[in-house]
Amino acid sequence: MGIEIERKFLVKDDSFKKDASEKHLYQQGYIEGPFMATVRVRIIEDTGYITIKSKSVNFTRYEYEYEIPLTDAQEMLTNLCGNKMEKYRHIVWFEGKRWEVDEFIGENKGLFVAELELKSEEEAFALPNWLGEEVTHDFRYRNSFISQNPFNTWE
Amino acid sequence: MGIEIERKFLVKDDSFKKDASEKHLYQQGYIEGPFMATVRVRIIEDTGYITIKSKSVNFTRYEYEYEIPLTDAQEMLTNLCGNKMEKYRHIVWFEGKRWEVDEFIGENKGLFVAELELKSEEEAFALPNWLGEEVTHDFRYRNSFISQNPFNTWE
Numbered sequence: 073m074g075i076e077i078e079r080k081f082l083v084k085d086d087s088f089k090k091d092a093s094e095k096h097l098y099q100q101g102y103i104e105g106p107f108m109a110t111v112r113v114r115i116i117e118d119t120g121y122i123t124i125k126s127k128s129v130n131f132t133r134y135e136y137e138y139e140i141p142l143t144d145a146q147e148m149l150t151n152l153c154g155n156k157m158e159k160y161r162h163i164v165w166f167e168g169k170r171w172e173v174d175e176f177i178g179e180n181k182g183l184f185v186a187e188l189e190l191k192s193e194e195e196a197f198a199l200p201n202w203l204g205e206e207v208t209h210d211f212r213y214r215n216s217f218i219s220q221n222p223f224n225t226w227e
Numbered sequence: 228m229g230i231e232i233e234r235k236f237l238v239k240d241d242s243f244k245k246d247a248s249e250k251h252l253y254q255q256g257y258i259e260g261p262f263m264a265t266v267r268v269r270i271i272e273d274t275g276y277i278t279i280k281s282k283s284v285n286f287t288r289y290e291y292e293y294e295i296p297l298t299d300a301q302e303m304l305t306n307l308c309g310n311k312m313e314k315y316r317h318i319v320w321f322e323g324k325r326w327e328v329d330e331f332i333g334e335n336k337g338l339f340v341a342e343l344e345l346k347s348e349e350e351a352f353a354l355p356n357w358l359g360e361e362v363t364h365d366f367r368y369r370n371s372f373i374s375q376n377p378f379n380t381w382e
Contacts, residue, residue: 101308
């Protein structure tokens with residue numbers, strides 16, 4: 073990261089080509105923020121990640137996650153992310169299944185959400201005693217929604 | 228990347244904590260697409276990159292670029308990027324300065340733009356013969372604008 077000073081000019085003709093030392097094909101596009109995907113910056117303890125998640129289309133959701141330098145993740149959280157949240161993620165094994173239980177903190181204190189990843193929609197699993205209502209399809213429990221609408225402001 | 232099947236539940240009480248095997252702090256935020264930053268997917272020849280660029284604030288622009296697998300970049304270009312473009316980038320050295328000259332193709336055929344990166348705003352440089360009008364502050368020559376408004380549709 074740094075300050076970028078760049079000057080840009082139109083080009084009169086293609087006579088520059090005879091002096092060019094390199095030529096490379098560039099293909100590029102822009103991820104259109106809230107419409108087609110969300111871009112999440114995350115720090116787990118001391119490790120930074122950036123994640124691109126598409127909205128679900130026909131039950132498929134594209135997700136790409138990359139580890140990035142911690143300082144980059146901290147700067148992006150500070151300078152580029154309007155909405156932030158913090159939580160503790162607990163791992164609880166119950167009858168052979170790995171539950172991720174999120175304990176939200178800060179403005180979302182009091183909210184606990186448990187998630188279970190399955191290999192198929194038919195896969196059976198046992199329900200721990202501490203489990204409450206299913207909210208799989210309730211958009212309010214998406215982290216991106218919570219980050220914009222803290223739990224403590226819900227009616 | 229893959230299909231994600233996940234079920235989500237509320238949690239009745241914190242009795243799960245006594246059975247938890249791990250606990251980690253997660254801090255996270257969401258980059259708000261068009262408002263605070265653009266997210267660019269780029270393929271240069273056979274290498275993929277993802278770049279997060281903030282808008283300029285007081286002459287400072289945050290930029291973070293990471294190399295990513297080519298197949299990820301191809302999938303993102305196909306599935307997540309509404310607006311795409313292709314160009315050849317030529318490198319031309321002129322009196323000790325490294326010019327990047329972009330030759331746009333496809334719907335932007337006919338457009339050539341030269342860029343020069345400087346270390347300070349006062350740094351002097353010689354002008355090659357093929358250079359045209361300066362467009363440093365003309366937003367239409369930003370690649371993100373061009374990707375949404377192809378050159379061949381300009382009036």
